[in-house]
Amino acid sequence: MEKIEILKEKLNKNAVVTEIAKEKSPFKVLISTILSARTKDEVTEEVSKRLFEKVKNVDDLLKIDLEELEKLIYPVGFYRMKAKNLKKLAKILKENYNGKVPNELDELLKLPGVGRKTANLVITLAFDDYGICVDTHVHRICNRWGYVETENPEETEMELRKKLPKKYWKIINNLLVVFGREICSPTPKCEECFEEIRERCPYYKKIAYFDEILKKYEFEKVSKNNIPAEKGTYILKIKLNRGRKIKFGNKERFFRKGYYFYVGSALGKSMNLKNRIGRHLKKEKKKFWHIDYLLEFGDVKGIYISNKGCECEVAKDLAEVFKCVEGFGCSDCKCESHLFYMPL
Numbered sequence: 525m526e527k528i529e530i531l532k533e534k535l536n537k538n539a540v541v542t543e544i545a546k547e548k549s550p551f552k553v554l555i556s557t558i559l560s561a562r563t564k565d566e567v568t569e570e571v572s573k574r575l576f577e578k579v580k581n582v583d584d585l586l587k588i589d590l591e592e593l594e595k596l597i598y599p600v601g602f603y604r605m606k607a608k609n610l611k612k613l614a615k616i617l618k619e620n621y622n623g624k625v626p627n628e629l630d631e632l633l634k635l636p637g638v639g640r641k642t643a644n645l646v647i648t649l650a651f652d653d654y655g656i657c658v659d660t661h662v663h664r665i666c667n668r669w670g671y672v673e674t675e676n677p678e679e680t681e682m683e684l685r686k687k688l689p690k691k692y693w694k695i696i697n698n699l700l701v702v703f704g705r706e707i708c709s710p711t712p713k714c715e716e717c718f719e720e721i722r723e724r725c726p727y728y729k730k731i732a733y734f735d736e737i738l739k740k741y742e743f744e745k746v747s748k749n750n751i752p753a754e755k756g757t758y759i760l761k762i763k764l765n766r767g768r769k770i771k772f773g774n775k776e777r778f779f780r781k782g783y784y785f786y787v788g789s790a791l792g793k794s795m796n797l798k799n800r801i802g803r804h805l806k807k808e809k810k811k812f813w814h815i816d817y818l819l820e821f822g823d824v825k826g827i828y829i830s831n832k833g834c835e836c837e838v839a840k841d842l843a844e845v846f847k848c849v850e851g852f853g854c855s856d857c858k859c860e861s862h863l864f865y866m867p868l
């Protein structure tokens with residue numbers, strides 16, 4: 525977790541809820557965390573400020589009527605549902621917890637609108653206790669860094685509980701939320717990243733290596749409408765948005781969400797690049813190649829072609845850095861595979 529240490533030193537900004545937590549009010553931490561789900565930081569900040577001027581504690585939340593509450597928290601994501609949940613929450617806190625926010629994960633999880641992410645954040649920020657709040661940023665970045673290999677935030681939390689040193693539990697969320705919003709976003713801004721992190725980042729190394737391979741074999745990126753009817757080698761960059769089991773041929777395996785790079789070649793007269801790639805891309809198609817089964821669920825995000833007959837050389841080079849997905853070699857080669865994986 526060297527990279528976390530670097531972020532600790534370099535980032536000088538807090539996520540909104542971390543700032544709100546400085547007021548030492550578990551009630552405000554809980555409510556603002558609920559509001560922050562599916563909501564931009566700026567909106568959470570503005571809405572929390574407006575709400576806490578009128579609603580300072582559980583009694584205020586009990587008294588305020590639903591319509592006014594909806595207006596106050598608009599435009600946070602799912603504001604109508606959140607307003608309803610907040611009213612229910614106030615009633616439960618009053619009746620079962622003496623108007624106080626409980627300080628145990630299991631109790632917090634019983635509250636309406638409170639999932640593991642919220643409960644963990646309340647534990648760490650409001651009660652300064654050990655929890656690991658894993659949201660989409662923590663989940664994505666920990667996978668990009670190869671620290672975990674997981675499909676969803678819950679799995680990531682469980683893995684981090686096993687391997688993350690305790691001294692990082694309370695701070696990882698704040699650091700990665702800020703970093704994930706500003707730099708390591710879903711489409712990462714690697715050129716704006718801290719150099720010390722970039723040079724330690726496996727994701728960045730893979731992207732840079734892929735560019736080297738494109739240069740080495742003189743690949744050029746083409747659009748699907750502009751594929752030449754020539755012989756050559758191609759790489760398809762495929763994005764799978766959700767992990768799923770996929771049958772290919774007579775096999776079946778789980779494909780994690782992420783990017784897949786497939787290397788193929790079209791060296792026949794009629795089976796040229798245009799026809800071969802065109803067949804892969806057709807929605808309604810007979811499945812000729814194993815890759816066609818993956819293409820049924822994945823989106824092609826890049827087509828790269830080279831006029832060299834270099835399919836197996838490219839595959840061997842990619843295998844140096846990327847994870848091979850077995851079962852995707854070509855019929856007459858000895859390569860481990862021609863399909864390679866990288867997390868999103």
Ligand code: SF4
Nearest residue numbers: 708712714717725728
């Ligand atoms: S180099 Fe890119 S992928 Fe790696 S941490 Fe920085 S922004 Fe994220």
